[in-house]
Amino acid sequence: PDYRALTPSMRATFNRVIAQDLTPQLERIQAPTLLIWGRDDTETPLWMGQSMQRLIPDAGLVVWDGCGHFAYLDRYADFLRVAKTFLT
DSSP states (O other), X not given: OHHHHSOHHXXXXXXXXXXXXXXXXXXXXXXXXXXXXXXXXXXXXHHHHHXXXXXXXXXXXXXXXXXXXXXXXXXXXXXXXHHHHHHO
């Protein structure tokens, strides 16, 4: 529904953004990285998060069962707790 609501020019931009493969850049990330993923995410499936965790040198992956693409909203209180722990 988000895509259908876009103007034609924004659709073109959206298509270019999602088609861009940034995988070669992941190993260059130097900051500790926290990845939050929903096991039931169909837009960016779990294998993508697992791949990012392997390729980013100092990455951790938190996976929540029963959550989709917006896992941080599905489990907002848990997200706040994990993010606070990570950032402090």
